[in-house]
């Protein structure tokens with residue numbers, strides 16, 4: 001299996017944005033051999049070109065996304081505590097962003113909206129989710 005496909009699998013299993021170095025460590029663990037940083041960046045470049053990852057700027061990290069749902073903009077909920085990332089699949093938000101850009105004669109190429117907070121599992125105000 002090509003290295004970028006192994007990297008893709010690791011990112012998909014994680015469910016969290018991974019930095020290039022976290023991905024490198026997991027690749028080395030999986031393959032049982034040394035992996036160089038340029039190799040990891042090459043794999044990330046290939047996955048990016050395939051539309052299989054999104055870069056999460058606030059975390060300096062990469063998240064697996066479904067290339068079949070390739071869109072110019074994506075919206076994510078990012079948990080500050082556990083790091084889990086959830087993509088919001090709402091065509092209305094995406095259409096609105098595209099419309100706002102178009103109305104300003106702006107040729108929208110791509111964008112990632114990052115909403116930060118606490119997921120249901122990490123929010124202490126959500127009773128019943130934690131053992132007392």
Ligand SMILES: [Zn+2]
Nearest residue numbers: 079082119122
């Ligand atoms: Zn969380």
